[in-house]
Amino acid sequence: MEKTFLMVKPDGVQRGLVGEIVKRFEQKGFQLIGSKLTVISREQAEIHYAEHKGKDFFERLVNFITSGPVFAMVWHGDQVITLSRTMIGKTNSLEAAPGTIRGDYAVHTNLNLIHGSDSPESAEREINNFFQPNEIFTYSKNIQEWI
Numbered sequence: 001m002e003k004t005f006l007m008v009k010p011d012g013v014q015r016g017l018v019g020e021i022v023k024r025f026e027q028k029g030f031q032l033i034g035s036k037l038t039v040i041s042r043e044q045a046e047i048h049y050a051e052h053k054g055k056d057f058f059e060r061l062v063n064f065i066t067s068g069p070v071f072a073m074v075w076h077g078d079q080v081i082t083l084s085r086t087m088i089g090k091t092n093s094l095e096a097a098p099g100t101i102r103g104d105y106a107v108h109t110n111l112n113l114i115h116g117s118d119s120p121e122s123a124e125r126e127i128n129n130f131f132q133p134n135e136i137f138t139y140s141k142n143i144q145e146w147i
């Protein structure tokens with residue numbers, strides 16, 4: 001079992017896609033174990049996107065991600081890191097396949113609705129950047145054996 005950090009970006013919140021996005025991960029069979037609507041600080045954004053520091057789109061990315069509320073989530077499940085990335089779709093909006101969140105709802109790469117961790121290491125770092133330990137809940141569901 002793994003944990004991952006998923007975040008509906010400001011464009012997804014503005015467009016009213018929080019429910020649709022949560023629904024997809026719930027219906028897949030993953031478990032929501034933490035969530036909050038929050039406006040992230042510039043410092044948090046720079047930590048979150050540290051690997052892009054120095055790139056030409058970095059400033060715009062940080063300005064965008066801090067421009068309004070995001071819906072930050074922690075999800076739990078088997079292979080949730082890889083499977084949630086598949087459900088999100090490719091970064092480049094021209095390559096995001098129909099059926100994926102970006103493929104179904106996003107037009108531009110810089111307004112691509114959702115972030116998902118790409119490895120166990122990033123997931124841990126990103127969860128710690130956005131959540132306190134007491135904001136994450138583990139609980140069992142009997143349905144789990146059917147998933």
Ligand code: IDP
Pocket residue numbers: 057061090091109110111112114115116118
């Ligand atoms: P990911 O969100 O699919 O994991 P990353 O490479 O981590 O993709 O990039 C983080 C975010 O930075 C992307 O979701 C996108 O919003 C933005 N981004 C990445 N590459 C570009 C680009 O070439 N132009 C504009 N924005 C970009």
